[in-house]
Amino acid sequence: MSAAEFILSGMLAAATPFLLAALGELVVERSGVLNLGLEGIMAFAAAIAFIVVYQGGGHMLAFGVAAIAGAALAMVFGVLVLTFRANQVAAGLAIGILGLGLSSLVGKPYESLTITGLPKLALPGLSSLPVVGGLFVQDAAVWLSLIATAAIWYMFRATKLGLTIRAVGENPHAAHAIGTPVIALRAAAIAFGGAMSGVAGAYASTVYTPLWADGMIAGRGWIALALVVFGTWMTGRVFFGACLFGALSLAELTAQAAGVGLPSQLLASLPYLVTILILGIISSDRRRMRLNAVASLGEPFET
Amino acid sequence: MTQTRRQFMATTAAATAALGLPGLARAADPLGIALITPSPLGDVGWSHTLKLGLDGVVAKLGDAVKLTVLENIPEGPDADRIMQKTVTDGNKFVLAGSFGYMNGGLQLARRFPDVSVIHASGYQVAPNFANFAARYFQGTYLMGMAAAALSKTGKIGSVSAFAIPELITSINAFALGAQSVNPAIEVSVVWVNSWFDPAKEQAAAKALISQGNDVIFSNAQDTPSVISACEEAGVYAFNLNSSMKSYAPTKYLGVVGTDWSPYFIAEVEAHIAGTFKGSSHWLGIADKVVFVADWNPDIPADIKAKIDETEAQIAAGSFNPFTGPILKADGTEVAAAGAVIPDDQILAMDWHVKGVVTPLPQ
Numbered sequence: 001m002s003a004a005e006f007i008l009s010g011m012l013a014a015a016t017p018f019l020l021a022a023l024g025e026l027v028v029e030r031s032g033v034l035n036l037g038l039e040g041i042m043a044f045a046a047a048i049a050f051i052v053v054y055q056g057g058g059h060m061l062a063f064g065v066a067a068i069a070g071a072a073l074a075m076v077f078g079v080l081v082l083t084f085r086a087n088q089v090a091a092g093l094a095i096g097i098l099g100l101g102l103s104s105l106v107g108k109p110y111e112s113l114t115i116t117g118l119p120k121l122a123l124p125g126l127s128s129l130p131v132v133g134g135l136f137v138q139d140a141a142v143w144l145s146l147i148a149t150a151a152i153w154y155m156f157r158a159t160k161l162g163l164t165i166r167a168v169g170e171n172p173h174a175a176h177a178i179g180t181p182v183i184a185l186r187a188a189a190i191a192f193g194g195a196m197s198g199v200a201g202a203y204a205s206t207v208y209t210p211l212w213a214d215g216m217i218a219g220r221g222w223i224a225l226a227l228v229v230f231g232t233w234m235t236g237r238v239f240f241g242a243c244l245f246g247a248l249s250l251a252e253l254t255a256q257a258a259g260v261g262l263p264s265q266l267l268a269s270l271p272y273l274v275t276i277l278i279l280g281i282i283s284s285d286r287r288r289m290r291l292n293a294v295a296s297l298g299e300p301f302e303t
Numbered sequence: 304m305t306q307t308r309r310q311f312m313a314t315t316a317a318a319t320a321a322l323g324l325p326g327l328a329r330a331a332d333p334l335g336i337a338l339i340t341p342s343p344l345g346d347v348g349w350s351h352t353l354k355l356g357l358d359g360v361v362a363k364l365g366d367a368v369k370l371t372v373l374e375n376i377p378e379g380p381d382a383d384r385i386m387q388k389t390v391t392d393g394n395k396f397v398l399a400g401s402f403g404y405m406n407g408g409l410q411l412a413r414r415f416p417d418v419s420v421i422h423a424s425g426y427q428v429a430p431n432f433a434n435f436a437a438r439y440f441q442g443t444y445l446m447g448m449a450a451a452a453l454s455k456t457g458k459i460g461s462v463s464a465f466a467i468p469e470l471i472t473s474i475n476a477f478a479l480g481a482q483s484v485n486p487a488i489e490v491s492v493v494w495v496n497s498w499f500d501p502a503k504e505q506a507a508a509k510a511l512i513s514q515g516n517d518v519i520f521s522n523a524q525d526t527p528s529v530i531s532a533c534e535e536a537g538v539y540a541f542n543l544n545s546s547m548k549s550y551a552p553t554k555y556l557g558v559v560g561t562d563w564s565p566y567f568i569a570e571v572e573a574h575i576a577g578t579f580k581g582s583s584h585w586l587g588i589a590d591k592v593v594f595v596a597d598w599n600p601d602i603p604a605d606i607k608a609k610i611d612e613t614e615a616q617i618a619a620g621s622f623n624p625f626t627g628p629i630l631k632a633d634g635t636e637v638a639a640a641g642a643v644i645p646d647d648q649i650l651a652m653d654w655h656v657k658g659v660v661t662p663l664p665q
Binding site for chain 2: 104111112208210213220254256258261263264265
């Protein structure tokens, strides 16, 4: 297998944990709420999902339970910031730390156990193409995350729900004045974001690296958060950023394995540098950037 | 501000009082041993072997000792605080299980002269502060011999955590062992630049496999990330510290294991007898600390016989894996034929031997 084939075939799977969490956070931030707790929510749901699969529950159930667990933990954050109007940055960080702690706690008896992942499904025809064929051989969760990306893109682009979420994020008072239930909508967005982070965590611990080890999320929640900002709150760019990051992180390892004469520290920082650079160039148009940024992000809503 | 200072004074006073307390403990009390590890205690891996070593101490000395385990403690101020606390709680023998605990552990040893501290893989020494490390390279040399015999592509690789001398030494010995069987073998290394990131480790293993490496050395990973990915891909793999054969029933090459109990028992008994001396312990096959086990049955019998013979020579001290001729990757000679690289140079190794194709990060 050539290096390019390896990167192409592994890119989407590597991107999926970031992509799912970032898509969820995108919806949350579009509604005007900043949830910094992704890392903890992912870790907690990852532990729960692993336990479900390990106990013989299967991947479907694991993803479902992880989504519920993620949404439940996110709703703790939701109650803090929506009902008690707590500072969103502080509350998000607290939930993140809580989630990491909970993941250690529930995952303790399962430390460094392994399970089997999901089989790969090939798109007939496309998967036999030379070089790019590997791109069309992915597990079911990857295919579903691509569908989710398209669905969220469509929602923001062409549905009333998408427009309402954006209106709440831009100007909650105006949205409130025309009768939009701001708090309820934000609560739903937070729950959805939590569920997506939960599924992202489940993917990481039961499919991508089918083992449980405390701390295995290893900063992926933070990268997802960064992708939302660098993707300027646009679904297509977030997707592009996640794929780019996934591809570059594999390229780094492949370059080392192939003996490319660059220092590994430089290679290791490449995914971050290039992603920031490319998304920075894309979003360098200040006027458009201001247009895309969510106006009420991080501000509590009071009627 | 005043209140903060008053609170601080109160805390300090309480801490000072607490410091005095353990002195009141009676001599008949069991010796409190505290183990502090950087990673969670799993069924496998580095922290697990430290715990097993101390279990050996408990098995030998029984009620004379009492074990406290503090796992998953990040290196840094938190670890210093927790080590202090465990000593003020009455533990008199501290095992600091990671390089990063060195300075905190040394301070602890200076502050409490009646406490003995043994520290993993550092270099500092004090009258009541010893350090210990394993000569993994003796085992990885033997693994290299087996790897070269089993590799069909002539390419073998290693997923390695950080480019520090201990890990470089293991890779170099692995390459030298492989070259003793197949002089043309190529060794590739992927540095993941992380002690703990299972997803990245697994991706690194897959990257090596995609480049045709068909025996993989999981260098310093505490989880079976690399081993299970290799089993799935059908390539041989081995790791350090404790056996992961159950994660790779068919493709497990073997383990370079560590059994710390002989060393730990000696140190604890020395502490009880009052003869504990801070010194450096670099322990290998001859000390029965490093061992190789769980060999894959696919290894050809003639190679296996050669491996056993080499192992016996290492145990007897008549052979050192770093015996010349040894060339650096850039072709300069470090040891002439028959010359042995001295220990202090092995401990500070920051170059790859010829045959390791990945350049070393500087």
